[in-house]
Amino acid sequence: MITIRQEEEKDYQQVFQLTEEAFREMEHSDHQEHFLVEKLRDSEAFIPELSLVAEDENGNIAGHILFTKLKIVNGSESFESLALAPVSVKPEFQNQGIGGQLIREGHDIAGKLGYQSVILIGHEKYYPKFGYEKTSNFGISFPFDIPEENGMAIELVPDGLKNRKGIVKYPKEFGID
Numbered sequence: 001m002i003t004i005r006q007e008e009e010k011d012y013q014q015v016f017q018l019t020e021e022a023f024r025e026m027e028h029s030d031h032q033e034h035f036l037v038e039k040l041r042d043s044e045a046f047i048p049e050l051s052l053v054a055e056d057e058n059g060n061i062a063g064h065i066l067f068t069k070l071k072i073v074n075g076s077e078s079f080e081s082l083a084l085a086p087v088s089v090k091p092e093f094q095n096q097g098i099g100g101q102l103i104r105e106g107h108d109i110a111g112k113l114g115y116q117s118v119i120l121i122g123h124e125k126y127y128p129k130f131g132y133e134k135t136s137n138f139g140i141s142f143p144f145d146i147p148e149e150n151g152m153a154i155e156l157v158p159d160g161l162k163n164r165k166g167i168v169k170y171p172k173e174f175g176i177d
Contacts, residue, residue: 002062002098004105007051012041014061015053015088022088033086036173037066045069045171049109050082054089054098062093065102067110070119072140074166081153081161082110083170084120103130107156116160117153119168124149139165143176 007015019034040046045068054063070083084106089098107130110118119135120127121142132152135141138161142151151168155161170176 001057002101003055004052004101005055006049007053007064011053011061011064012038015064018061018064018090019086019088021090022094023086025091033088036086037064039173040066040068040171043068043171043173045083045173047082047113049113050106052102052106052109054093054102056093061090063087063089063098063102065099065106067106067115067118068171070171071169072119072164072166073169074164077166078169079164079166080115081117081119081164081168082115083174084118084122085174099126100130107154111156116157117155117164119151119153121146121150122152124152127152130154135168140168141166142168143170 016034023029023033050067052065053061056062065087067082067084070081071078072081087099132154135151135153136148
């Protein structure tokens with residue numbers, strides 16, 4: 001039995017360790033995700049309601065997801081969206097649907113908070129299960145080269161990305177210029 005709830009300060013150390021463990025063996029990782037979570041918590045991009053943990057019946061944190069603010073910039077115009085990064089599940093809890101529960105709950109909360117879309121870089125076979133499509137379908141690109149199928153977006157509301165073409169601008173904490 002897994003419960004999804006908002007992360008609290010008392011969870012920070014467990015989340016740090018869990019995130020490091022979750023990405024330790026990942027091939028396409030810089031192995032800095034646990035530090036990124038810490039930096040984002042202290043940033044203007046942080047939304048406390050969108051830092052979620054998955055807790056088992058014994059109070060152990062099995063997973064964590066973080067959605068933070070980002071912008072889509074098109075010339076002098078910019079539009080707010082969300083970045084999904086990272087989603088972490090402890091290795092012994094992986095492949096049990098916990099990541100999916102975190103994603104769906106995060107989408108639900110983000111929509112209730114008024115956010116219209118989410119952008120991510122992720123596995124092309126995993127995220128489409130949750131409704132993600134290539135960002136190129138929306139006319140959105142990244143400020144660096146990635147395989148087209150790994151840049152994805154989802155509209156949390158109908159037409160949430162309509163006429164929102166542009167380049168993704170990450171918060172400075174991501175270390176991307």
